[in-house]
Amino acid sequence: MTCEEENILGYLNQILKYINEGKMDFAKDLFDKAEQLIVKQASGNEIINNLTKFIKQHFNGAIFLNAIANGNLDVNPPDDPLHQNFVISQYKQLHSNLRHLTWQTQQIAKGDLKQKVSFLGDFSVAFNKMIESLREKQLFEEKIRIQNEQLQKLNATKDKFFTIIAHDLKSPFNSIVGFSELLVEKVKKNDYTGIGKYAGIVLQSSERALELLMNLMEWSRSQTGKLEFNPEYFEIVKLIDDIADLFRDIAGEKAIVITLNLPSINPVFADKAMINTVLRNLISNAIKFTRPGGKIKISAHEKPGELTVSVADNGVGISKSNTHKLFMIEENNTTPGTNNEKGTGLGLILCKEFVEKHSGRIWVESQEDKGSVFTFSLPLKN
């Protein structure tokens, strides 16, 4: 071996040391020098040529791995067969996995618990278990939230029930008892002055108590699941007509005119008793909140797949802040009528419950001092 060849071997030895120490820039400088020397002084030495080729491949592989380890994926593996192997592509894949895992972790942190890791062996199993347990926790919290809502509703229902029993139902009976006693006293004394008025008050209070009791009874049955849903085909126009007739006398006491706008409508498939309750409550409310001399218009409209029934009045109307509370049991929302008629707020809650049992909707459009339109819809069967 010549002195120059020994020199070249020394360089190659140093290059290997630099590569092992990760000093790639030093290795590259020295490699360039070594290559020039080999061309000039040792091109015929097969051992040196093979050794150089091996170190070059090792160097390129190390450069590639170094780039991958530093997160640079925009690098291609060296084109020699030694390094274009499974290990190198797996290194690249590993890095890609870790980067995607970062994205997935960010999504999980934002609440996307559908993410699943399908790589990285045992780690994936542990990671997916962690997501699963987070998801279970989320479901559990959701369940607790729903239960809390149900409890609050139950509590509100109970409060409503006690309020009605303790106050609203007591009030008409106080009137009935008080004015009946007065009537008895007057009759005993053969004093008939004002007895017509007192008897009227007794009748009105009895009607109010009866209406309240009927609502209370139906509501109690619906709350305890005892109210059966029995749909049948019936003529809704006739039902509206009949109920409007029943209310004409009461409306007449306030000089309110009830008009109907009912086109010919095919029989509907619905629970007649429930629709009866809905109509009774809407008309009764309209009378209650319409000033003497006012107007109530009941109309029905059939369109493909749906029937809507509206009860419109030109009464006192409802403020925007109150319209959304009307159908909520949680809100204790009662307002005295224009003749100081008392109510419980139970009627509209019943209406909503009964309409929704038919997969229908109920809503109100109202303007203060202009009046209100309560509308409910019923889906129509083909």
Added chain:
Amino acid sequence: METNTKYNFEWKDLGDIALGRPNLGTNTHVIVYRLMQYTMRDVLEKNWGPDTTNQFFIEAGFKAGTEFCKNVLDCSLDFDGFVANLTETLHKFGIGILRIEKADTDKLSFVLTVSEDLDCSGLPYSGVAFCDYDEGFIAGIMNFYTKKTFKVKEIDCWCTGDRTCRFTVDLINQ
């Protein structure tokens, strides 16, 4: 300028598959798809050369991505939701398995991979990235979703020895 265009693609041109293929439905073999794509590439390259052919594929992919986004994806979602929707849809349609490697939502710069890609996964090594159509497809989706213009470049491909296709997606400042 006067053009001789006889055809302008619209989504409805894909037809009513349920009506037309009551037994075979929406399924076909990947080989059939690739057969059409690579024979078409062959003919186009022979007539127009490789560069123009690549451009044809990018433009066709862009149009496909735009229509796919408009008709299949949910563009009302925020970016994270949109990516989840896109990932699920690409998987459902058998286009590929999308993964996000880097996402800079401020600069609208992304690195994403598509594994088991419909166009190229399993193709022989050629040393040249082959997914021009995919580049256009991704650009079309991003463009339609963000209403901004993107440059999509494939930096790794099955055909260059990788096991996944890797794309950079960058906003073009206009």
